Amino acid sequence: MLLFLYFCPMYINVFKFGGASVCSAEGIKNVARLLRQFNSSPLVVVVSAMGKTTNALEVLLNDYINKDPLAVVESFQKVWDYHFSIIGELFPDKDHIVYGEVDSLLNQLRGYIRKGHLYDDMPHSYDFEYDQVVSFGELISAAILQHYLVLEECPAKLLDVRDLVKTDSTYRDARVDWKTTETLIQDSIHGFFRESSRGTIALTQGFIGSDSEGNTTTLGREGSDFTAAIFAWCLQAKEMTIWKDVPGVMNADPKWMPDSVCLETLSYREAIELAYYGASVIHPKTIKPLENANIILRVRSFVNPDLPGTEIRNIREWKIQTPIYIRKQNQILISISPRDFSFIIEENLSEIFSILARFRVKVNVMQNSAISFSICVDADPQKIKPLIEFLRRDYETRYNEGLELFTVRHYSEDAMVPVLNGRKTLMELRSRHTIQVVVQ
Numbered sequence: 001m002l003l004f005l006y007f008c009p010m011y012i013n014v015f016k017f018g019g020a021s022v023c024s025a026e027g028i029k030n031v032a033r034l035l036r037q038f039n040s041s042p043l044v045v046v047v048s049a050m051g052k053t054t055n056a057l058e059v060l061l062n063d064y065i066n067k068d069p070l071a072v073v074e075s076f077q078k079v080w081d082y083h084f085s086i087i088g089e090l091f092p093d094k095d096h097i098v099y100g101e102v103d104s105l106l107n108q109l110r111g112y113i114r115k116g117h118l119y120d121d122m123p124h125s126y127d128f129e130y131d132q133v134v135s136f137g138e139l140i141s142a143a144i145l146q147h148y149l150v151l152e153e154c155p156a157k158l159l160d161v162r163d164l165v166k167t168d169s170t171y172r173d174a175r176v177d178w179k180t181t182e183t184l185i186q187d188s189i190h191g192f193f194r195e196s197s198r199g200t201i202a203l204t205q206g207f208i209g210s211d212s213e214g215n216t217t218t219l220g221r222e223g224s225d226f227t228a229a230i231f232a233w234c235l236q237a238k239e240m241t242i243w244k245d246v247p248g249v250m251n252a253d254p255k256w257m258p259d260s261v262c263l264e265t266l267s268y269r270e271a272i273e274l275a276y277y278g279a280s281v282i283h284p285k286t287i288k289p290l291e292n293a294n295i296i297l298r299v300r301s302f303v304n305p306d307l308p309g310t311e312i313r314n315i316r317e318w319k320i321q322t323p324i325y326i327r328k329q330n331q332i333l334i335s336i337s338p339r340d341f342s343f344i345i346e347e348n349l350s351e352i353f354s355i356l357a358r359f360r361v362k363v364n365v366m367q368n369s370a371i372s373f374s375i376c377v378d379a380d381p382q383k384i385k386p387l388i389e390f391l392r393r394d395y396e397t398r399y400n401e402g403l404e405l406f407t408v409r410h411y412s413e414d415a416m417v418p419v420l421n422g423r424k425t426l427m428e429l430r431s432r433h434t435i436q437v438v439v440q
């Protein structure tokens with residue numbers, strides 16, 4: 001028996017808490033309550049920025065890039081007030097070290113954006129600046145959560161994820177250097193659980209990493225799920241759980257379809273398809289590492305932790321219970337034709353794709369006819385305006401804004417009624433299991 005215990009491998013679980021779970025003092029108290037229930041086995045916890053902080057930091061970044069000092073001050077103040085009002089509620093002792101720590105992080109951020117007016121031309125790219133500014137959201141939230149857990153006698157130590165998740169220098173969409181990251185995570189986390197007292201949680205930031213120069217990078221919006229999957233894969237974790245404000249993976253966004261239902265199980269394959277088509281419940285890069293290591297992924301409710309949630313695992317013959325709807329708003333349909341009305345040929349397509357790659361625009365759906373090629377993409381003004389300008393050098397380029405893209409998996413004619421609902425369809429693509437429609 002002793003021998004068995006000695007060789008018994010250490011099973012680690014990985015939890016991820018998104019912005020919605022830590023958006024208020026109440027939310028953080030709830031996360032602490034939940035973690036106290038689950039810290040009997042080794043636990044790695046990945047946390048995102050609080051509430052809509054990432055959006056607020058994007059606004060601040062744009063004010064800084066636009067060299068608008070008044071707007072910078074205002075946007076910065078909002079971020080400051082939001083965090084200080086939360087810690088004010090959580091830590092009645094105003095001498096608690098969390099005040100100094102959050103103050104110091106926000107001052108670093110302020111120092112960074114102040115230098116904006118020093119340059120006529122920015123010395124770095126927008127994407128580089130993005131990662132340096134926006135990453136503060138995760139640095140601050142993890143610091144606050146760690147101190148609160150300790151205050152509530154739920155021992156937790158903070159590991160700076162930038163020392164563990166190493167990436168290339170594709171700012172805003174960094175690629176993970178898996179080999180280096182695996183070694184760093186294994187060494188530090190196994191060491192952590194060996195050396196820490198029982199029940200101590202390893203807490204770290206989602207979404208961010210660092211490149212070989214030591215600059216902060218980010219993994220793409222909503223990337224904290226992926227961070228959790230990186231840890232789960234590197235540690236061969238038993239399970240990974242994403243805690244959400246919904247009961248699990250729903251067959252449709254409950255805000256759009258009030259009678260949506262929670263799916264009890266999903267195969268990895270189906271989950272990958274859903275994430276690929278834009279289901280916002282799971283970040284697209286999350287599933288593959290988990291599937292490769294056969295790690296169960298649970299999506300559970302932090303509002304109601306007694307609910308079973310959705311279990312995603314290797315199921316050969318997964319049987320669909322209901323159609324699944326993925327709705328993407330704020331879409332733009334761009335149609336591209338050669339100026340001389342000649343046919344769209346392979347050379348055109350290859351050129352168009354390389355332009356899309358250059359502007360880092362992801363295509364949500366595409367279709368071609370004899371003389372035009374149409375793509376439906378997210379209406380991100382930072383990327384789309386310069387893209388269209390560039391395309392117009394060689395192609396007749398038209399676009400339609402303010403559209404929605406619906407993807408329906410396991411569709412039927414009946415299933416399409418709530419989607420079409422008398423709306424004008426601008427594009428439709430069908431395969432055996434999936435239909436995609438762009439509607440006005």
Ligand code: ASP
Nearest residue numbers: 048054207221222223224
């Ligand atoms: N805070 C980042 C974002 O909002 C990462 C995440 O939430 O997963 O995109």
Ligand code: MG
Nearest residue numbers: 019048049054
């Ligand atoms: Mg977030």
